[in-house]
Amino acid sequence: MTKLIRPAGMTRRGLLKAGAGIAAASALGAPALAQSRSIKIGSYGGYFEDSFKAHVYPAFTAATGIEVESITQPNSTDWLVTMQNAAASGTVPADLSLYSRDTIVRASRIGDILKPLGDVNADALDDDFKFTDGTGLVGVGAMSWFSSLVVNPNVVEAPTSRADFWNGETYEGSLGLSKNYNSYFLDITAVTFFGGTDVLSTREGIEAVVAKVAELRPNVALWWSAESQMEQAMKNEDVIAGMYYHDVAGIMAADGFPIQSVFPKEGNTQDYGSWCLATLSETDAEAAEFLTISSMPEKQALMSRMIGTAPLMTQEAAGLSDDEFAAVSGTPAFTPNFEAYLDEAEFIKETWDKMLAST
Secondary structure: OOEOOOOOOOOHHHHHHHHHHHHHHOOOOOOOOOOOEEEEEEEEOOHHHHHHHHHHHHHHHHHHOEEEEEEEEOOHHHHHHHHHHHHHHOOOOOOEEEEEHHHHHHHHHHOOOEEOOOOOOOOOOOHHHEEEEOOEEEEEEEEEEEEEEEEOOOOOOOOOOHHHHHOHHHHOOOEEEEOOOOOOHHHHHHHHHOOOHHHHHOHHHHHHHHHHHHOOHHHEEEEEOOHHHHHHHHHHOOOOEEEEEHHHHHHHHHOOOOOEEEOOOOOEEEEEEEEEEEOOOOOHHHHHHHHHHHOOHHHHHHHHHHOOOEOOOOHHHHOOOHHHHHHHOOOOEEOOOHHHHHHOHHHHHHHHHHHHHOO
């Protein structure tokens, strides 16, 4: 079990007060001459978006003079539908948006949703975090995150195994889990009870894992579709444990809320988000500047320190201390079975939705 460690003295309230001044002081380059340039950037709501608005966007504007309009987007799967409909209607809800790896592949297969990125320098990022399809580079990694086991430590002792969630005596009607079929709770269940995520490679295996999740339903108080719902439920103690994001939990804990992020013996899932440009966007140059700056080691370190996301490079490359790195990462961790969600997306969604409908 690994308890979240935040850098000494760090509180989110203090960081928000420091805000743009701290961000602008980071070594991101000299500010450009004032220009009437802007870009709309989508990010997940709640603390996540608030932190981007307080720390990341001001740093970018200070370095370039480009103003950022923050757009709240839901999970990348639902957002993909929004962006697909927008492209068909000739509108651009956001120029740059955050997409998970499987959603980028799905968008690429659909076509006419993502636009090849321009002259972006992302050499500092590991190559695994750059996505190229037949049209060119369409995704540049933004940050990494973990879907974590979280508990209210004032109410319940942190378990060493996620299997404890199936214990009705402790967790009946008290868990908060993601409602989305591709939030990787299937992978978590597979690792916990089926020896790994390979079981999701067959339809029989998918059905078996979903059936195991169904056994958990009496213990679930909230199936959340937006992270702000889980955030509020934990604050109100409507739920005392569940599935949430390691980074956001850390921000909440630093702000004084009773939440603890735990790495159980089965591990937590690690995923990453990528910046992608809308096909009808006319902000190619602005997007390239944002991606180039956000890929710099010092900017990745800024995001780790101020937002709590894991950098897309080594600890040494980002220049993070041991405590700073521990605050945004942990072990053990495992990668979801992305191929299953791509090849059997419809079957997984139908099976999952049927399970939810019977609750």
